[in-house]
Amino acid sequence: MMLFMLLENRILDPARGDVIVFNNTASEHPDTYRFARDCEAASCRYGVPFFWIEFQTFEDSVGGEWSRRPSYRLVNSRPWSADNPDGFHWRGEVFEELLSWSCYVPNQFRRICTQKMKLETTRMFLTDWLAAKDGIRHLGHHGKTSRISADSMYARHRRNQGRVPKDILLGKRHFVLNRPHQRPKQRYEDFSPVWQRFENPATQSRVFGGRARFGKGAVEYVAFVGLRGDEQHRVKRVEDRNIGPGASGYEGEHVYMPLADMAVSRDDVNDFWDKQDWDLALPSEGSLSNCVYCFLKGAANLKAVHAKMEAQRGLDVPGFGPMAGTPCDIDWWDEMERRYGRDLKAEGRTIHGNPKNEVLGFFGASTGFSYSVLRESSETDIEEFSETMLPCDCTE
Ligand code: SF4
Incomplete structure (x- = not known):
C-alpha cells in the first residue's frame, strides 16, 4: 500500500536514482513471492526499477589467508532452477548460508538474520546502486574449488576467541563452504526491464572508487519503511536505530514511515487491498508473511x-x-x-x-x-x- 501511494503520487523518481528493493531470505511462503513479483510488475508500469537481492558470501584473501566475506547478488523473480541459475531461492538456501557462515542461530537479542540478510544487504546494494554504474562487479577468485583450509579456518576461529570444537565447527561450516565461492559480474538491465542509467549530481560527486560513501558531506538518502500506525513498538525500534541516543543506524540514511505518521491501521490496509483486483493471497492477519516460521x-x-x-x-x-x-x-x-x-x-x-x-x-x-x-x-x-x-x- 505504501509503495503504491508513493508511485501513484509520483513521489518516486527513477531519474533521481529511486529504487525498490526486496530482500529475499529464501524462507518466505510461495504466495509472498508471487505477491512480490506482482508488485514488481506493477511498479515497472511507473518506470521505477524493482530489484530482488539475496545475501551471499564469497571467498576473499586478506594477508594471504582465505575466508568467506558477506555480500549479495541480484536475482530475478522466478524460482531458481538449473534452467534459471539467476532465479531467487526459496528452499532456505540463503538463510542456511548465513547460519552456516556465522555458526549460530539468531534469537530475539541477536537478530543477525534481519541485520545480515536485510539491513546490511540493502546497504551494500545501495553502495553500488548510488554510484550509478551499469551493474555490480565480480567478487571472489576464479578457481574451481574452495581455497579455505580446515586448519586455517579453525585457527582463525580460535584467534577470534571462538570455543567451538573443531569437528563441530567444520560440520557447521560445511554448507557455506559448498555454496558458490564467487559472485559473478551482474548487469542491472538483466534484472529490471525498466532500468535506465540515472545522473544525479547530488550523488555523482560523492562517489569514490566506484562506490557511494555515506554520511554528512557524502551521500544521504531516504528509506521508506511500511510500518503502520498500530505498530508503534516496531516504529520505535526503527526510530531508535536511526536517530535514537547511541543509534547504531546507517550513516546518511533517513528512515521515513509514512503509514505510521498517517496513523494508517491494519483495517485501512485491508480496505485498500479489498478494492484491488489482486492481493497477497495469504491470510490478512499476517501470520504467514515474512519468514514463515519466524x-x-x-x-x-x-x-x-x-x-x-x-x-x-x-x-x-x-x-x-x-x-x-x-x-x-x-x-x-x-x-x-x-x-x-x-x-x-x-x-x-x-x-x-x-x-x-x-x-x-x-x-x-x-x-x-x-x-x-x-x-x-x-x-x-x-x-x-x-x-x-x-x-x-x-x-x-
Ligand atoms: S522475519 Fe524473522 S526470521 Fe526472517 S529475517 Fe526477520 S527476524 Fe529473521
Missing part, C-alpha cells in the same frame, strides 16, 4: 502458523515444487536449530538457569522453547510459553 512471531502465532502449514505440507506448488523440506515445513526449522544452535556444554561455557539449557537455539536457552517443542506442544503448553516470549518484531 522465531519472533511468538508461541501462539507460531502454533497457528504450524496448523496452517501442516495442512499445506504435502503440496507441490506449481512453478515452485514440493513444500516439504522447505522453510514452509517445521522440519526445516527444527533441523536448522539442531545443526546450528550453540552447544554451550561442548564450548565449555557456563550454563545459566536450568542445567538442561545446553543448547542455545532460536528462542534462547532460558525459554525452554524450540521448534521441536512447538511441534509437540498442546494449546495449554503454548499459553504458558506465550507469557515468556516476545511478540512478532521483525521491523524490516
